[in-house]
Amino acid sequence: MGALPEKEEVTAAPKARALAKKLGIDLAKVSGTGPGAMVTEADVKAASEGKAAVPAPPIPVEAPRPEARPEEKAEARPAGQDKYGEIERIPIRGVRKAIAKNLIASQKTAAFVTGMDDADVTELWALRKREAKVAKEKGVHLTFLPFFMKAAQHALAAYPSVNASVDEKAEEIVVKKYYNIGVAVDTPEGLMVSVVKNVEKKTILDLAMELQELSIKARDRKITLEELKGSTFTISNYGTFGGTYATPIINYPNIAILGTGKISERPWVVDGSIAVRKILPISFTFDHRIIDGADAARFVNRVISYLEDPGRIFIESA
Template sequence: MTVEEFRLPDVGEGVAEGELVTWLVQPGDRVEEDQPVAEVETDKALVEVPSRYDGVVEELFVAEGDVVPVGDVIISFRVDDGESATGDGESATGDGESDTDEAVDESGVPTETAAAGSETKPDPSGDGPADESDAPAGRTFAPPSARRLARELGVDIAAVDGSGPGGRVDEADVRAHAEGDADSVGGTDDAGAGSADAPEPKPAPTDVGSGNRTSAVSKRGSDGTAADPASPVPGASASAAVDPAGRDTTLATPATRRAARDRGVDIDDVPTDESRDGEAFVTGEHVRAYADAMESAVAGEDGADGDAAGGADDDAAGGADDDAAGGADDDAVDATGAVEASTPRAGDETVPYRGVRRTIGKQMERSKFTAPHVTHHDTAEVDSLVEAREELKPTAEERGVSLTYMPFVMKAIVAGLKQYPYLNSELREEEEEIVLKGSYNLGIAVATDAGLMVPVVENVDEKGLFELAAEVRNLAARARDRKIKPAEMKGGTFTITNFGAIGGEYATPIINYPETAILGLGAIEERPVVRDGEVVAAPTLPLSLSIDHRVVDGAVAAEFANTVMEHLENPLLLLTQ
């Protein structure tokens, strides 16, 4: 048996990173090739990551919620020697050296593994020998984040009493167990004193069979060993850890930034010896070490013991200091009651800004601050449209189609775009040209749990009402289930957003850049209209048309809206499209 590491593949069209949303397997589980092992959310969609091995899960290197760059190790497997030739699409070189240049013995097993000889490998959960017949029954249930913390604190995860369902161990349980051990030996000994009674950190499964390769979670030293948990910041002295780094730019995952906020630490002040793409990269371990060092320094200045072990005396002193500091901060608040935005308050909840939500935000920001928006509002009287739909619904149902008003609106929009092609265009600033699109691919904005997605219906001018109804329904359902493909959200030339389905009449929709226009639909309801000098109730459809004023003039927008309304008020005209 050998241990094979699996790296996060490119799960989308050139995406650089993904958030690991859910693990579908746990250490000790047997998996087959192509079996999904995790769900990963990119800035485009939620995808399943399949295994490339037949084997047993050795270790999970990433915690749920972590953002992982493509190419980082996320999981390792124990596989038979004959099954481990390729895994991540990376094969061993012909001269017997692996793709990481680590030494191997004659059997092709890394020398660190070979040196272990007949020694029993540690169980992935750290509970004992990895005998496949016993491991599942005696395995400790804990997420990767708790196991990682246990390794950092030198805690045997099997000895921790879990407070979760079925005895599941979380990070709080590990910390409580570690604090209990510290109290039992005095609680005031310095963490780096190296007491003989202190438990030694258990080796991570990667220490056996993974050579010197680094996991995406466990920090390793240059010699491949786990970083010393007693060191305030890897590669930095204790005094340096207290001094703020004062950087202008820092790279960190959202989870790390959240941890920094929770500890009241400025992420740019945290010392680090790691970098990515030439920028400083901070991990949760750096944040914890820096925050602990700062708190110890504050406690020491106020006459507290100042031990790094964080005993009961430190907790009491830290609490008093926090209260005093909090009072001073409160006094420093100006007369308006304004509080620094980064200061967490009781009852506040933080939600990660990443994945699809972050992509939507960036796209909206780019559109709003690039294209000067103007919104034209109007209302169509749609008595005839309501009647036409009612007449066609039985026929649609016979064909298994649920007929809504959307296909009628799509056909009416195409009629308008054919007459006013500048609303079906793209401004290419660098080339100083406007491209008038020859196809009519309409994006339909769909509200999902992850945010707004815009699947695209292609060649609307070539499809009938029933065909459009079926396609829109299918795309919308898969978008809500996060099963939509990235390619199905590309190539749009004009977008429709139907906020009337939720409730409302008018809005100022933001253009789906680089398109030049978007049409918002209000709810079709009976409203007062004037006919023959009298006010009567009639079904109306409010329209909100936003345009890029660099490309489309207000008069052209109004004429386009009039054409759309004309086709909605006289549905027989749609037969000409």
């Protein structure tokens, strides 16, 4: 004789089971209207009254809408607007695209470190003021930048490892024996780095004249590609726009950049006494893969020494 088939287990809510037991209802004979045909308390009550419970209506499910085509999405709101208000879209191309590409390459390659310091340029301030009259007679507007360039060039000569680039493929440091200093120039297209070649062979006035010419060319969009190439070191003189300290990005493939801020009057200790002096904020970003922190500090101190004692920088001799 075969074994009797097992009685199929009925799915029922706990309250439904309790009520069925109380009323003597066989759950196996009750049609469930709950999820997955589960017997509910209402089903048991209906069975005791000889009625069939009415199943709850299914929850309506909204049919998925077809994905809008790209052109339909673009037409969802007027051009020049997002959901918050009016916008303007400016294509990244031309000079701006080239600038972005170079800055990204620099940040992806170099190990950036920035140090900040100050220089007492009170004497330099007075010197430039005097020599500006001489320059004006020659049709030249003499700013502080030629002095910064000459100070940097002398410091680079003392610390040649800063005047270098990296040959990534050959894994070599390429030390340059010439001094081509790039200078960031503000133009309608963005910052351009104009390059003054062979700074070591030029006087302060030579540099001032060349900077003046390059600046005009850059702003008039007449500068040549050759005048934007070949830098061995860069100076960003953001003090012209009121900035103080910054973390300037290295102009790849250079391995360092000097940032000069706005000169302002500050209290300063001179020979044990407080005096009001002209102070220049300095920021120096370098590639720590190539330049050690100690050498970076020595280089900046050398630059400061020239700026604080400008008599060491000759006005009309290279």
